Amino acid sequence: MTLLSLIVQYAISGITAGSIYAIVGICWTVVYLIAQVLNFTTGEFVMLGGMLAWVFLGAGFGLVSAGILATACTVGIAMILERFVVRPIRYPTEMIYMMMTIASASVIKGISLIGFGSETRTIEPFIAAKPIRIFGASLTPQVICVVGVLILVMSGLSLFIHRTVFGKALRASAMNLTGARLVGIDINKFRLFCFGLAGGLGALAGIAITPITFTGYSIGLMTGMKGLVAAIVAGWSMTGTVLAGLALGLLEGFGAGFISTGWKDAFALFIMIVFLILKTIPLSRRLVRKKP
Amino acid sequence: MNRSGRVRPHLPWFILIGAVVLLPVIIPSKYVIGVMFLVGIYGVLAISLGILIGHAGLFSLAQPTWFGVGAYVAGVLAVREITPPWIGIIMGALFVALISYSMGAPLLRLRGHYLACATFGLLIIGEIAFTQLSDITGGNTGLLDIPPLSINGFVFRNVFHYYFLSWALCIGSLWFYSNLIHSRVGRAIRSSHDSETASKSMGINVPRYRLQLFVLTSFVTGLAGGVFCFYLRFAAPSIFSFALLVELILMIIIGGIGSLWGYLLGSLVIIWLGELINVYLGKVLPVMTGEVEAVFFGVLIIFVLIFMPRGLSGWVEQLFRLGKRTYEQVRRNPA
Numbered sequence: 060m061t062l063l064s065l066i067v068q069y070a071i072s073g074i075t076a077g078s079i080y081a082i083v084g085i086c087w088t089v090v091y092l093i094a095q096v097l098n099f100t101t102g103e104f105v106m107l108g109g110m111l112a113w114v115f116l117g118a119g120f121g122l123v124s125a126g127i128l129a130t131a132c133t134v135g136i137a138m139i140l141e142r143f144v145v146r147p148i149r150y151p152t153e154m155i156y157m158m159m160t161i162a163s164a165s166v167i168k169g170i171s172l173i174g175f176g177s178e179t180r181t182i183e184p185f186i187a188a189k190p191i192r193i194f195g196a197s198l199t200p201q202v203i204c205v206v207g208v209l210i211l212v213m214s215g216l217s218l219f220i221h222r223t224v225f226g227k228a229l230r231a232s233a234m235n236l237t238g239a240r241l242v243g244i245d246i247n248k249f250r251l252f253c254f255g256l257a258g259g260l261g262a263l264a265g266i267a268i269t270p271i272t273f274t275g276y277s278i279g280l281m282t283g284m285k286g287l288v289a290a291i292v293a294g295w296s297m298t299g300t301v302l303a304g305l306a307l308g309l310l311e312g313f314g315a316g317f318i319s320t321g322w323k324d325a326f327a328l329f330i331m332i333v334f335l336i337l338k339t340i341p342l343s344r345r346l347v348r349k350k351p
Numbered sequence: 352m353n354r355s356g357r358v359r360p361h362l363p364w365f366i367l368i369g370a371v372v373l374l375p376v377i378i379p380s381k382y383v384i385g386v387m388f389l390v391g392i393y394g395v396l397a398i399s400l401g402i403l404i405g406h407a408g409l410f411s412l413a414q415p416t417w418f419g420v421g422a423y424v425a426g427v428l429a430v431r432e433i434t435p436p437w438i439g440i441i442m443g444a445l446f447v448a449l450i451s452y453s454m455g456a457p458l459l460r461l462r463g464h465y466l467a468c469a470t471f472g473l474l475i476i477g478e479i480a481f482t483q484l485s486d487i488t489g490g491n492t493g494l495l496d497i498p499p500l501s502i503n504g505f506v507f508r509n510v511f512h513y514y515f516l517s518w519a520l521c522i523g524s525l526w527f528y529s530n531l532i533h534s535r536v537g538r539a540i541r542s543s544h545d546s547e548t549a550s551k552s553m554g555i556n557v558p559r560y561r562l563q564l565f566v567l568t569s570f571v572t573g574l575a576g577g578v579f580c581f582y583l584r585f586a587a588p589s590i591f592s593f594a595l596l597v598e599l600i601l602m603i604i605i606g607g608i609g610s611l612w613g614y615l616l617g618s619l620v621i622i623w624l625g626e627l628i629n630v631y632l633g634k635v636l637p638v639m640t641g642e643v644e645a646v647f648f649g650v651l652i653i654f655v656l657i658f659m660p661r662g663l664s665g666w667v668e669q670l671f672r673l674g675k676r677t678y679e680q681v682r683r684n685p686a
Contacts, residue, residue, distance in 0.1 A: 097464050147657045153463045154410050155656060162652035164599045169646030229366055244595060276642075280593060291468060321483045328472035332458070335469045339460035 064195030069316040070309060075202050075271060077308020078209040079105070082264040083286025084293065084300035085216070086257035092233035094250040096145060097153070099160040100137075102283020103167040104258045107133045108265025109274030110171055113180040116204065130262040136167075137258025141251050164279065171276040179275040180268075201270045208267040212260055213301060220297075222245055229253075281324050285311075288331040363612070364526070371518045375511055384514045386626055388582060391517035395524050395575040397602040399568040401614040402528055405413035405602060406537075408544035412495055412596055412685040413454075413470040417447045417569040418478030420593030421576025423481065423488055426497045426586050437502045440577030447573030448566050455565040459558060474596065493587030500581035513582045520578060521615070524571050529611050540564055594645045598625075601648045605655050607662025616663055621648070625653065 079174035083101055090098040105214065111132050115125035144163055148155055185204045190197035230247055232239035240246055272278075289307050293299030316325040331342055375384055388586045400414045429436045431436060458469050481488050488494055500507040500516075507513055529657025531537045542550040551557055579618035581585045627646055659666065 097467070144657075149657070149660055154408075154467075155660075157410065157467055159463075159605065159653060159656060161600065162597060162649040164649075165593070166649035169642045169644075172642050206366070209460075256439075276521070280475070284472070287468060288472075291465075296460055310583050319427065321481075322479065325476045325479045325483075327619040330477050332469050332472050332476075335461055336457040338465075339457070 073312025081304030084289035103263030108262030133262035354464030421573030427576035444573035451569035607664030
C-alpha cells in the first residue's frame with residue numbers, strides 16, 4: 060500500500076467512526092439542553108441498538124423490521140429510564156443526576172452481559188456489494204450507509220426542530236427553561252421525549268455501525284465518552300457537534316494508523332481534558348493582568 | 352459532659368478501635384478477616400472520595416486511578432527490588448500526589464459537570480495506560496509475583512497482619528479527616544461548597560484549599576493502593592476501573608453524603624453485600640464478574656437515591672433522635 064492509499068483508508072475509517080460520534084454527541088446534547096442531565100447511558104443505547112438488532116435478526120426478522128424493533132425497544136428503555144430513574148429524585152442536583160445515570164449505565168451493561176454473553180456480535184451489512192476501490196483503499200458499502208444514516212438523522216432533526224411547532228417549543232426550552240415553562244410548555248413531557256429521542260438516535264447509530272466494528276456488551280462506555288467529547292468541544296450546539304464528531308473520528312483514524320492503536324481511545328479523552336482546561340482560561344486575562 | 356456540650360466525644364473511637372482489635376480474637380477465621388481487610392481499605396477510599404464529593408462539592412471520579420497508580424508504583428518498585436516494599440508504598444503515594452497536583456491545578460478550575468467529565472476522562476485514560484504500558488505494568492495479564500510487605504525485617508506473612516495494617520490506615524485517615532473538617536481549613540472548604548462567591552468575598556482562597564484537599568485525598572488513596580497491592584500480591588487494570596467507581600459511589604451514598612462515619616459504614620455494608628452476592632449467585636449465574644456485581648450495586652444506588660437520599664447515617668441519626676425524644680418524654684412524665 061502506498062502512503063496515499065493508507066491516508067485514504069485511515070480517512071475512511073475516521074469518517075465512519077466520526078459519523079457515529081456525531082450522532083452520539085447529538086444524543087448527549089439533546090438531553091443536556093432540555094433536561095440539564097449528563098446522561099452517561101448514551102453509549103449504552105448504541106450498544107443496545109446493535110445487540111438488540113442482532114437478537115431480532117437471529118430470531119428470524121428481516122433487517123428492516125429488526126432495526127425498527129431494536130430502535131423501538133431502546134426508545135422504550137430510555138423513556139423508562141427518564142420516568143422511573145431520573146424524574147423521581149427528591150433533591151435533584153447535577154451530582155445526583157450523574158450518579159444516577161452512571162449507575163444506570165452499569166446496570167444496562169451488566170444485564171446485557173448476562174443476557175447476550177460476553178462475545179462480540181455482528182450483523183450482515185445492509186447492502187451486499189463488493190468494496191469500491193479508491194486510490195488503492197477499499198470503501199465498503201456499509202460506510203456509505205453509516206454516513207447516510209448521519210445525513211438522514213441530521214436533516215430529519217433540523218427539519219423537525221426548525222419547521223414544526225413541537226420543535227420550536229423544544230428550542231425555546233433549550234434556551235430558557237423557566238421562560239418556556241411560563242408560556243405553558245410542559246417540560247416533563249419534553250424531558251421524556253428527549254430521552255426517547257436520544258435512545259432512538261443512539262440505537263440507529265449502533266445498528267449502522269455493527270456490521271463494521273462489531274458490537275459487544277462493553278463498547279458503550281467508550282463510544283459514549285467520545286460522543287461526549289464531541290458535544291463538549293462543540294459547546295452543546297447541533298452543527299458544531301457533527302463537525303467536532305467528524306474531526307474527532309478523523310483524528311482518531313490517523314492517530315490509530317500512524318501512532319498507536321492501543322492508545323487510540325485515550326486521544327479523544329486527552330483532547331477533552333486539554334480543551335476543558337483551555338476553556339477555564341479567559342482570553343483577556345493575559346492582556347489585562349494586574350498585580351494579584 | 353465536656354465543654355463543647357457533647358457527651359463523651361471520644362467514645363465512638365474507643366468502640367471502633369476495640370472492635371477492630373477484638374474481632375480477630377472473637378472470629379479467627381481467615382475469610383472473615385480477609386473481607387474485613389477489604390472493608391478497611393475500601394473505607395479509606397470511600398472516606399477520601401466522600402470528603403471530596405460531600406464536603407468540598409468536587410465531583411471527582413478519578414479516585415480508582417489514584418488507587419491504581421499507588422498500587423502499580425509500589426508493586427513495580429517491589430517486584431524489581433528497587434526499594435524496600437514499605438518505601439515503595441510511600442513513593443507510590445508521593446507519585447500519586449505529584450500527578451494529582453499537576454492535574455488538579457488546572458482541572459479544579461472547572462465546575463460541576465465539567466470537572467466530572469474531565470476526571471472521568473482521567474479514569475479511562477488511566478485504565479488504558481495500565482494496559483498499554485505493558486513493559487512496566489504487565490499489561491492485561493497484570494503485575495505478578497509482588498513480594499510480601501516487610502518493614503525493617505518484619506514480614507507481613509498472613510492476612511491478620513494486613514488486617515491490622517489496613518485498619519491502622521483506615522482509623523488514622525478517619526481521625527485525620529475528621530479533625531481536618533472541623534479545623535479552619537475544613538470550615539473554609541465546607542463554606543466554599545455552600546457558596547463559593549460568599550466564601551471568596553470573605554477572603555478565603557478557594558482554589559488553593561480545593562487543590563490542597565484534592566492532593567491530600569489522592570495521597571491517602573495512593574497509600575491505600577500500595578497496601579492493597581501487597582495484600583493481593585497482584586495488580587491488574589480491571590481492578591481499578593469503572594466498576595470500582597460505581598462501588599465507591601454506592602458506599603458513599605448508602606452511608607449518607609456528608610458523614611465521615613457513614614462512609615465507613617457504607618464500606619462495611621457494601622463489601623459484605625458483595626460477598627453475599629458472590630456466594631449465593633456464583634452458583635446460579637454462569638458469568639460472575641465484577642460487572643454482574645455492578646448490576647446489583649447500580650440498582651441499589653438508584654433505590655437509595657430515590658427512597659432514602661440521606662443514607663444509613665441519616666437513618667441512624669433519626670433513630671437516635673427518636674430514642675432521645677421518647678427517653679425525655681418518659682423521664683418528664685413517668686406515668
